Amino acid sequence: MVRSTRIWAALTLLGTTIGVAAVPADAAPAATAQTTVCPTGWGSLPKTRSAATSHPVTNIRAGRHTCYDRMVIDVPGATAGRLGYSVRYVDRLYQDGSGRVLPVAGGAVIEVRVTAPAYDPATGAAVYPGRPGRPLPGVDLTGYRAFRDTRFAGSFEGDTQIGLGVRARLPFRVLRVDGHVVVDVAHTWTGKP
Structure with a gap:
């Protein structure tokens, strides 16, 4: 149980880092919908x-x-x-x-x-x-x-x-x-x- 919790935590962190939400296999279908990640870093300088x-x-x-x-x-x-x-x-x-x-x-x-x-x-x-x-x-x-x-x-x-x-x-x-x-x-x- 401790090992699977650590694996789940690592997958969640990895998914957050690359901008994709990690979803457990038994999650409801609505939770697997892709979210849009918008570009950042344009800034507001001339x-x-x-x-x-x-x-x-x-x-x-x-x-x-x-x-x-x-x-x-x-x-x-x-x-x-x-x-x-x-x-x-x-x-x-x-x-x-x-x-x-x-x-x-x-x-x-x-x-x-x-x-x-x-x-x-x-x-x-x-x-x-x-x-x-x-x-x-x-x-x-x-x-x-x-x-x-x-x-x-x-x-x-x-x-x-x-x-x-x-x-x-x-x-x-x-x-x-x-x-x-x-x-x-x-x-x-x-x-x-």
Whole structure:
């Protein structure tokens, strides 16, 4: 009996260490359901990549996932290596060019800058329909766990600036893939959904 208790304790510790719950063989079927382990370690410090593209931003959209909320900035035609960004928490969102403070709802504000214009560089005509100081067109944040508000700050000298209001200062990551800059904001700091 002592030996089986020690083995059970060791299996439980091993399961906890690798993020999987150890379940005794005679447990009820409901207890064997897999739990989602969310990524951790993203942190909340600024994240930047230097690069620039003349391909314009055409769309900004959001999505909900089990562990995080996601914002995607579409820059068709731009390769990942040519997509630069600066993503950081700010006390206030200041609009480039004017310096005007743009209110963004939420417990914390993330400033997202993408080094791509929201206008056609050849003609100056707007490509993305966002209006400075207004919520992002077509982005409905109903039911989101981390996101609270969005604001289009504008596009100035080839950079597009967005305010993202979140529930609190949460960990985030930034990914670049061809034609897209992706900002994921975790629902929690704990690694649990």
